[in-house]
Amino acid sequence: MSQDLSNATFSGYRRENGRVGVRNHVIILPVDDLSNSACEAVANNITGVMALPHPYGRLQFGEDLDLHFRTLIGTGANPNVAAVVVIGIENGWTQKIVEGIAATGKPVTGFGIEQHGDHETIMKASKVAKEYTQWASELRREEAPLSELWVSTKCGESDTTSGCGSNPTVGNAFDKLYPQGSTLLFGETSEITGGEHLVAERCRNDEVRERFMFMFNRYQDMINRFKTSDLSESQPTKGNIEGGLTTIEEKALGNIQKIGKKCVVDGVLDKAEEPTGPGLWFMDSSSAAAEMVTLAAAAGYVVHFFPTGQGNIIGNPIIPVIKICANPRTVRTMGEHVDVDVSALLRKEMTPDGAGDALLDNMFRTANGRLTSAEALGHKEFVLTRLYESA
């Protein structure tokens, strides 16, 4: 029997801007690659803070630069983050990111390394990080309605069991969350290839449909411009192929199972763009796992459903990633990475509703504080999407 979600609540941290998060991270965020070292040193000095090193932030321009700022600001602004220290090589771009995050009302301070050096920057940033971690440690969870939990999904290292089992499980859960007024997300633009007409049919109106097709075609144009083969081993990946997926069309049909049968596509977002209301949103995004989850977190989503076939093992530093798997070989050989085992679906020992309910049960426990396998194993992949070369 399906659970009644109409009065369901979860326990989360209500932030200054009204959003509710399910984790309470204090992060040390580098603007650029030069600042990684100072960020890691601060995280080494102070308990309970986490550095998010990354390789970019220099000489980017145009839309690629806009995306860089949007992603870093969005990461700091995410409701799972209590407070942020930002470190960059110079003050201008550092302050731009600080201001973007400060718009949420949460504590955030920035430091530029030029004219100060690593030692002084690390000392000053550590003092602030200490204040923040002690302040955050006194914050308490409160009860919030289910509709305030924003959930994203992306599948990874898919195989044929994804389309048969784990992806429809997400679809079943999404079909149950959608009528509660939830804010949901799916993406992976290239991985809709072969099923784009099916997604277009699910769009709320012509405006949404046109924007979806614009994003879809833009991605196809890019692939056609640069491809040297039929992308076999890249998309689908070698892992997908080892697991039995043969063509992108087959992968897409499996992928699309994640939006269930009832959800309507209410809007379309560019990469790392925040949704403007409840419903199911499509985000133009890479099919590379850590890139897409990083984009979802930057858009404000706080928990992620990640169905896998062959065993994708990524996590994310600020949002819990829940792994769902229907492949009995994967569950047997690398079960430490799996949160929700739905392999019984393919033995007819579990119903689709039972699988969806098992995922929702894990979602509530995760939201309320239970560490996912990826969190327990220390997986914190933070990967920025690039659009083209630096200048």
Add this chain to the structure above:
Amino acid sequence: MIDFVVHDEGDSVGVVVVEGVKAGDEIAGWIMDQDTEVQFVAASDIPIGHKLAIKPLKTGDTVIKYGVDIGKVVVDIGKGEHAHVQNIKTKRW
């Protein structure tokens, strides 16, 4: 015991969901949308997660899975044979 699954009865392929299927094995299939069962013989060794043709397919045929077009046959495939990158390709890229 379910050895392979088929999404829809109109599909041309099914997916093996157990390990160790060998050529000559009698295997049981579950057709999910219609909730019916079918039996036949594997004509190849088929790894877990890989597909088998559930009807004979000729070069140029469209492969149907989930009731839709998922690619084209580039080498003839006999009923019960392993259906994958060696005999099926995308139509899109």
